Amino acid sequence: MAHSSKDSHPCPVSRLMAVLSGPWTMYILWVLSTQGATRFGALKRLVEGISTKVLTERLRLLEQEEILYRHYEPTVPPQVTYGLTARGLELCTVLDQLNALAESWYSISSKSQAIALGCYKPPSP
């Protein structure tokens, strides 16, 4: 959560975790993995409560790590679409396992199962 993007990380997990551990990040991944490629505005609406600043920060980071791609369409008004890359899909596979583990520990209160992976977001004030 320090890690200002250019830090040299001692090892791979270090680097990956530095990305994933940011607030909203998992939530964003989850939205993209369930909704498919999504435009900026829609994303902001779906990840309800996030500020534009943080959303763009997270997207840039995830893009740098090639976990998601950014497609810019120079129409007027411009359209920008974000979606998971191959890496992003791989990642979600592992995250799903993490989710399965978590579910088995904190035995699920029935129907919340559908919203499984990555609903990680800060508690609403």
Next chain:
Amino acid sequence: MAHSSKDSHPCPVSRLMAVLSGPWTMYILWVLSTQGATRFGALKRLVEGISTKVLTERLRLLEQEEILYRHYEPTVPPQVTYGLTARGLELCTVLDQLNALAESWYSISSKSQAIALGCYKPPSP
């Protein structure tokens, strides 16, 4: 990183990530998984640079989630030992997969492979 221990999390991963994403946490897990059960002082020495405050905070959290156990021996001076629980070991299995993924992405600079899992720590100032 908000999440002051009593927050009700919307879903399992949310809760698990809130624990794992804290700075030093993965590093602590990595040390315990490689060194085995370790005493407080030794842990503080191994996780070099961490403050006692944060170390105890993280240990308490991980203990609450039953990812590690705390064994108190009332000798003089007292001895406290921390080690991974069954859950902790399960968790490390999945984290290892995350590590494998990260390694395949950021292709490893040869010999740093040994320090694989969880070397996640803030960059030294």
Next chain:
DNA sequence: CGGAATCCCGCAGGATACTG
């Protein structure tokens, strides 16, 4: 529409000192 820039603030984390 999809951002970049700016300001402001809380609280997580560091350092230090002290106890059972």
Next chain:
DNA sequence: CAGTATCCTGCGGGATTCCG
């Protein structure tokens, strides 16, 4: 030895405003 208690500080995130 294994922590608590206190104070201090930075910076990460929210809100707002402006740009192409």
